[in-house]
Amino acid sequence: MTRLSVEMLAADAPPPITSAGHAQLGIAVLAGIAVIVLLITKFKLHAFLSLTIGSLVLGAIAGAPLDKAITSFTTGLGSTVAGVGVLIALGAILGKLLADSGGADQLVDTILAKAGGRAMPWAMVLIASVVGLPLFFEIGIVLLIPVVLMVAKRGNYSLMRIGIPALAGLSVMHGLIPPHPGPLVAIDAVKANLGVTLALGILVAIPSVIIAGPLFSKVASRWVDVPAPDRMIPQRASDELERRPSFGATLATVLLPVVLMLAKALVDIVIDDPANLTQRVFDVIGSPLIALLAAVIVGMFTLGRPAGFSKDRLTSTVEKGLMPIAGIMLIVGAGGGFKQTLIDCGVGQMILDISKDWSISAVLLAWLIAVVIRLATGSATVATVSAAGLVAPLAADMSTTHSALLVLAIGAGSLFFSHVNDAGFWLVKEYFGLNVGQTIKTWSLMETILSVVAGALVLVLSLII
Template sequence: MTRLSVEMLAADATEPITSAGNAQLGIAVLAGIAVIVLLITKFKVHAFLALTIGSLALGAFAGAPLDKAITSFTAGLGSTVAGVGVLIALGAILGKLLADSGGADQIVDTILAKASGRAMPWAMVLIASVIGLPLFFEVGIVLLIPVVLMVAKRGNYSLMKIGIPALAGLSVMHGLIPPHPGPLVAIDAIGANLGITLALGVLVAIPTVIIAGPLFGKYAARWVDVPAPEKMIPQRATEETDRRPSFGATLATVLLPVVLMLAKALVDIVVDDPESGVQRVFDVIGSPMIALLAAVIVGMFTLGRAAGFTKGRLSTTVEKSLAPIAGVLLIVGAGGGFKQTLIDVGIGQMILDFSESWAIPTLLLAWLIAVAIRLATGSATVATISAAGLVAPLAADMSSSHMALLVLAIGAGSLFFSHVNDAGFWLVKEYFGLNVGQTVKTWSVMETIISVVSLIFVLLLSLVL
């Protein structure tokens, strides 16, 4: 267990900062979430401010002294950023190197050169899944949309038949697979093992993306038949570079952190001896920070230098990669503050008390909570953070595999039915030239399929693990 996890457990074990009963606590948590929802949806307040104000409102409704509520919020914010902030930054750097060097284009072009006809939707899933590993969802969309539009136009394919598989691959990676912010925060809050979560996440992701991507894409193409909008085909990254990295080097760089983290999880299971030299080595090289740091350093050579980047250009690329994630870091940090406030006012113990008489399985409960917050706020990250904070106490007696499945259940719920309060909804609508109804029939339905199908596979895995 990491030092951060030990500190979180210690914090969870402290006395509540309020003496409120379960009824008042229940009202407080509903009021706190309602404040966040109203601020985000009605008043269009940034999620960071909404979570900050909602955390203080939660403490006030629970009858906690304001100074203690502030301390809980800042402590949670600090511990969350300490746990995942560096990982988000490293992931952003790797993604920027991949995009600017033309490595992403190399993967895209190589796979598309091998695919045609009926294989094209499957190729798009493969491209999106590989590209989506190190990239944030919005960055992945911006990167892949030109490819989707060009393939649809030049190959005379239905836009939805090509686009839905690409969107499904990106969305599944975003909701279920670390090092994306949502899964990382849930892993941190629940105390799950990252390697096991990654391995089980891949198992769930593969059938989910097949069903929500190429299979659903056939029906989406029948429901919505629109041409690729000419005005939305922007310039590709490699049109600005003289050369780009090879396919093999790019793929190896992208998969390096995944391989290292999975290797650590495998060694932990096979060796199972904390004093073993082999296990201690893999515990270091397979830790998320070292795995991503290694990929970034390797990427500077296999991606940046291979594309002809000078030292100055590499430095500029790294600098530019960090600015866009400032908002993500603040939202994630504020979400951690909200989570810690929930714990410190005694919500966790309240849920433990109620859960003794509940017949609903913990995994399904976690999914339902994430779904409710997702529908209300429109943010997958806010839904993941809030749901993880609420159900974290229920993971105390779980095995490592079931903790990982709890993370995946939350991630699945956070993707449910994206609609008009989600920025991703409008991003897809504008890039694909759809109206609101068409976006609902394609993108929103696809997100719901991902959420429900991934939950089904999580529940099935829970029966055999």
């Protein structure tokens, strides 16, 4: 970013709500993040409350009037929920339809029937990536754990040889690929193009998940050679159903929003004329709201009807899909409030002023910031929304491609080294029957490899595109 572009950005931006200098703002940012980290890790306070309190502490130390700090927080919360809240809700509904109708089981059973021997870890990556596309990470784990345990037991595989690829597939979707909450919030904060981010995210995700999944699982299975634990395997959704959707219909439904969003991105590149009717049509059908809404409506027929769902059952499924996301929505919204408080206090401009003479890449800076917050808070979503707020001003004069890569750098950093302050760490430990050391040598290291490889690929792409 040139000095001229920074000055133009400063002239266009609204005046900050505080007159604090760089030193005071820097202290305010560190104090705000420290409060968030302390409340989440030490006092086990919900991330929504922690982000809210941290935002107010940031504003107070920066010298902002309390009423203006509150306005900044609530404005950011409202705009974030308005921007991505509906998308998160639609993704949750689609995921619940997929799980309850037996569509997820159909995908799993069909792929496993075609795979065996050395191909099994690769099949697990494929299963987790497809099934995990519309699902939140924790829900994906619960859904896939029975499959992982059954495959490991029946095929006499090391649990890590099967489990690590499945976890890698879920995690890469969570960190890099919309419509997951983290990437959506980062896209909204950075004002990146969703279709381009999705396309580049898939490009980065494929080699990253191969290295962190099937390849690393060979090493992990030697380090931690444990069988599937003797425990009761939960009943699958389709065990209670007389029928379930076909493989083709299920796969088409899951991939429909991705296809529509990628088609929009492709048409935008090929035609590049906002007045063109074709481009205008694809701009509508390829928007994330319409793409996900279309998938949900189609899913009611392709997933719900074959499973024999009545209208009441469909309504119940939609309601149950929405209930678990309240906490996620609040965390994402509060993250947006924290981001807006950072911006309104002038922190974004401070970062521009300080970093304009640095030789460090904006992409690398975004990755590093996300890594630090991830290590401190344990939450990939908190790391993503906080880092996005800090580096969003850097994207002001970036190209469409580079702003998308900035989002992916943040997402990659947010996956770095899951440890004891991350709920996902304990989920993996308990489901797989591991001790803390074994979980670190497998799950935590897998997350780190995924983060570093994806971050490196994003950095390389930023240099050559």
